[in-house]
Amino acid sequence: MDWQRNVLLAAIFAVFAVLFVRWNEFSEARLPKPIAATNQAVYIPESPPAATAVPTAADSSGAASRPTKTDASERLIRVKTDVLDLVIDTQGGDIVRATLPEHPAELSDDSPPFLMLNRTRDQIYVAQSGLIGANGTDRAEERPQFVADRTDYALDGSAELHVPLSYQQGDVSITKEFVLRKGSYLVDVVYHIDNRGTAPWSGRLFGQLQRDRHIPTSGDAFGRKSYLGAALSTPDENYKKIKFDDLNKKPFETELTGGWVAMVQHYFVSAWIPDQAETNHYKLRRLGNSDVYALGFVGPEHIVEPGQSGRLIAGFYVGPKDQAHLGEIAPHLDLTIDYGWLWWIAKPLFAGLQLLHNWFGNWGWAIIVVTVLLKLAFFPLSAASYRSMARMRKLQPEMQSLRERHGSDRQQLSQEVMALYKREKVNPMGGCLPMLIQMPVFIALYWVLSESVELRHAPWILWIADLSVRDPLYVLPVLNGISMFVLQTLQPAPPDPTQAKVMKV
Structure with missing residues (x-):
């Protein structure tokens, strides 16, 4: 009879509804808990760990002055703008922590900001940069100890914030400067080389991201697993994804004029963008047998003659996948917003939505x-x-x-x-x-x-x-x-x- 069929259909629907709700609760219970930015202290290693794996250049015979020993508690400096909150380790000048004040981790009034980069005893996701080559300051076993004027920097209503770190290499004064701007997630990393010696100074700029395979949590209404892994532009592909499992098998290398290399996750991205006019060497690899991966670039050799000054520069982006801004920073960087093979339809749709x-x-x-x-x-x-x-x-x-x-x-x-x-x-x-x-x-x-x-x-x-x-x-x-x-x-x-x-x- 019809009423029996209707009762049966209603019962089946109720059972499926309960199973759906319970399955969602079970799935959410198994997800890793979000990492609260306020509860994770930055880990300060006493010496550069083996996983640092600073890139090597063809000629690394130059001598760098040994860094002065600095108390670990004095090595970290904090840099704040309206959209970025960074922690920089003066040993090497690496960004070891980055949170996004405009993007809370959870939808609540007391939620901490979303945590992108972090270095703890159990987790590593940092942005490294330095100088290698004949007179480079960075070695796998030794990173330069920079000196900062203070431990806290804030934008305070200005349009730009400059954070200089100084280092003396014999007669060569090296300043590593971070330049941040109001409302921008792009950080300029600039090396100023002032050669007051009698011999030419030679070096190459490198930038790399180090990250383990920890999975960040983010709400997703569509029940799918977003891509987490490396991506870069290559001579053959404007947007090439390279999974962690691919790097377990073999490293990936390429050369390209300009380009970029990024770590992609749901909604957010971090990326190194070297000088777009220079030919850069990109290498993505797993560090030994560890669960840590390095993806970065090495720029061309720069020579600063005696009595002259030089500058090496790269950009570092850490923030949301903002389609308009990413496209302005570097060609094809906006493709990290992964719309799949239907991107040519998706982009006009997003423009209409906006x-x-x-x-x-x-x-x-x-x-x-x-x-x-x-x-x-x-x-x-x-x-x-x-x-x-x-x-x-x-x-x-x-x-x-x-x-x-x-x-x-x-x-x-x-x-x-x-x-x-x-x-x-x-x-x-x-x-x-x-x-x-x-x-x-x-x-x-x-x-x-x-x-x-x-x-x-x-x-x-x-x-x-x-x-x-x-x-x-x-x-x-x-x-x-x-x-x-x-x-x-x-x-x-x-x-x-x-x-x-x-x-x-």
């Missing part, structure tokens, strides 16, 4: 309007699909009659059905093809919604406080299920009664 967001001031309404506009644009195709379904529905009595007459002869039944389609000018695929044409656009929209950092912690209405996570009350999934059921009822029923019952269930 335009509508500027009008409405709300990403949720922007998504709804874009979806409505896409449905209107595809309405002719959808209408053709529905008309084809309607014609197929009208043919159901005749098809049922044919089945009763030729049910035992499958070949004859197929011939009669095809003749019916031809006589009535009905294409059995007419209801599917228009839908298939729309699929790439909506798949691209899916990637836009899942990859856009702008949706992270973005509210919509009422109980929807974060568009990047699932609906906590499961109202939207239920509404989506109802709409799918309504659409399914518009489709023609299969000629086989058993199949029709299965499809109805």
